[in-house]
Amino acid sequence: MKKTQLLGSIGLVTGAVLTLAACGQKSNDNAGANDAKKFPQQTPKKAVKKGGTLSYALETDTPFTGIFNNELANSAIDSTVAQFGNETLFDTDDSYKINNKGPATFKLDRKAKTVTIEVKKGVKWSDGKQVTAKDVEYEYEIMANKGSKSQRYTASLQDIVGLTDYHDGKSKTISGIEMPDGENGRKVVIHFKEMKPGMLQSGNGYFLESASPYHQLKNIPFDKLQSSDAVRKNPIFFGPYKISKIVRGQSVTWVPNKYYWRGTPKLDKITISVVNPNSASQAIKSHKFDIADVVNSQWDQVKNTKGVNFVAKVPLSYGYMGFKVGKWKDGRNVMDPKAKMNNKSLRQAMAYAMNIDAVTKRYTHGLSFRVPTLIPEQFGDYFNKNVKGYSYNLKKANQLLDKAGYKKKGTYRVQPNGKPLTINLAAMAGNSTLEPITRNYIQQWKKIGLNVKLTTGRLIEFNSFYDKIQNDAKDVDVFVAAWSLASEPSPNDLYNEKAPFNFTRFVTKKNTQLLGEMDSQKAFNHKYRVDKFHEWQKYMNDEAYVVPTTNSYSITAVNSKITGYSLKPSDGNSLWYKVGYAK
Known part of the structure; x- marks a missing residue:
């Protein structure tokens, strides 16, 4: 994506x-740059204990829209809310190059003009169903169907064979996306008109890197998807946590996905809730949240706070x-x-x-x-x-x-x-x-x-x-x-x-x-x-x-009792599986 x-x-x-x-x-x-080199990219490594509740500050002066589907969401704020469950198909190295350590493997064949994606066995939605080839394919239907009004239908994606015909209503299926083992298999082969040099990198825009739960969404018309309960109230993901409660526009509570493929995540509960950016420094100083972004203009007010680790990156x-x-x-x-x-x-x-x-x-x-x-x-x-x-x-x-x-x-x-x-x-x-x-x-x-x-x-x-x-x-x-x-x-x-x-x-x-x-x-x-x-x-x-x-610099204040929190690209996909309280 x-x-x-x-x-x-x-x-x-x-x-x-x-x-x-x-x-x-x-x-x-680079005055600021040199200043901030003193920030680490991750919290100190310690042994993790099981359990505990983590509170995460979502800094925005407006309620979040709460559209929890990758092809329908446009705001970085909704993506931040969904991060605890919304794992992508691929892990990467620190230069964002796709590797095969994530939920799916990836193979590019320049001569055949194909990319083959195979979901690993045991990668399951939070309701226990295996993620299938159809779930990967359906993501493309949501993105390209005119009814869904997705902003993600770009010129780059139209390099996929048959995508334009599907978008224009000339075809009921996308001819260039093939499922060799059937819809319930785990393999998808995507055919391109031409191969592109960026395809080995995550975020290249030529193919999608996420999946949508077909079994949950299949009966919802595309033009009703964005407002549907399946997208707004009870979305399901295959990442480490699943949603247990949504207070619309204000907060979301996450609990472990017991079917998570990497193993059991460490925390019992994560709550992400809206806080006004103007109160961010107060929230950090009073330890109201375990993880909160620092508003740079308020840095002087928070930099001496005890009991927090500051981690940072240049986004x-x-x-x-x-x-x-x-x-x-x-x-x-x-x-x-x-x-x-x-x-x-x-x-x-x-x-x-x-x-x-x-x-x-x-x-x-x-x-x-x-x-x-x-x-x-x-x-x-x-x-x-x-x-x-x-x-x-x-x-x-x-x-x-x-x-x-x-x-x-x-x-x-x-x-x-x-x-x-x-x-x-x-x-x-x-x-x-x-x-x-x-x-x-x-x-x-x-x-x-x-x-x-x-x-x-x-x-x-x-x-x-x-x-x-x-x-x-x-x-x-x-x-x-x-x-x-x-x-x-x-x-x-x-x-x-x-x-x-x-x-x-x-x-x-x-x-x-x-x-x-x-x-x-x-x-x-x-x-x-x-x-x-x-x-x-x-x-x-x-x-x-x-x-x-x-x-x-994007600086985050993290409760010093928390370990496993990292801003390195290679940790991105498995981040919330690792985060927990130190023993």
Whole structure:
């Protein structure tokens, strides 16, 4: 599953600035980075005892939607709630390469253009039924059936033979997904039109990495799935825990899945419940939760708390500023050459005017830092270190606007055609620092003569914000948001012509060409692929339709009596099987 998630100002990512900034740090880009190297990625290893209850803080200022199916959920918040039971089919190593240690084995045959997935015997749903080939196949039906309105039906998945015909209603089955031992067997063979270099990595987007319980869902029409009890109230999973109680939008209680294939999980009970990000530090200091994310702007308040271990990682994510230059129409992004923000100088000027340097220092104690490109540094040689991004430069911003014909009339500039220019900015609500940070950027833009106003006059709640962005609301010209990324570096599913997630709606010949080359047959050659990634980052930086802003250390406070908690990719799938109280 391409694990692209929409992030709230707090989602999987803490730190106000992640959803809200653009650029400014120069020499001290890594000031925060060096600071945080003192954080371990996992809790100290100790012997685990059986039993105990764990409480987990879900930091959000809005109730969770509670859609517990991988193909229907879009928010990182719902994924966080489901993590205790929602195991994926594959384990990975620390570089996210798929291995055969997980619930299913994986085999790629480049010549036959197939991927074979075999679920291990004994991998069972929490109601005791074996996970079957049909459960793996049904995941594709949910994703591709028009009735389910899944956001996950992407251009990349349409590389599967017969998927488009099924989606368009021309076929009742997906011809390219074969179950050689029948529906109740455990083997699935997926046929592709062409093989892709990213297929060996988890999160590649060309095939799904999860399964859905066919025996539970088969009688529910696709258009009723999202609102069904099976998805909202009593979903079943094959991970270590199962749901025993849901308080809608507020909390979920998990108990062990006695059929879990790896063995018996350690805890008797896990409760995940909503806490407002503004009360997060208080909750950590008073030990109200065993596991709680630190809001970076509150780091000073919690860092000396006794009885907790702080673990951290730099998540695969980034904040960005996006400029609306088109609309989503008939399954594709359609660019409008006359769009207000379809002027490169205007976009670049807004990026240069942002004083991120000062913002990260003041509000996040160096735990957030500017990111220069749309490919994170964790992707190693795919990251283009020569792309410097937009560091704070008001002089350059003014020059760009002057040269592009945005003349000043009084305080503000007008459009090159002489008409007034008002830019509507959509920004998300979240923790208490988001308001001052947003106001700060609006002031910065005023300094270069741009009249930027908040869409709706205030910060917008997470669900309403994405509703506006996805539906290309007329009152949004610019927006600040964040991605949580897949663990395969290809940006195809975020920025191509048919990507619903390409929220700016920009489409250019050059972008289409570069995205295609990055994931082509030639790209099985690593050096060629790296070169194309570098070229794309340079191109995107120059065009500035999407300007990357910041990333932040994601720090978690863990009760020091807890052991087995880890943020390493290789521990991800089996994490909750291992977590427990130390003896």
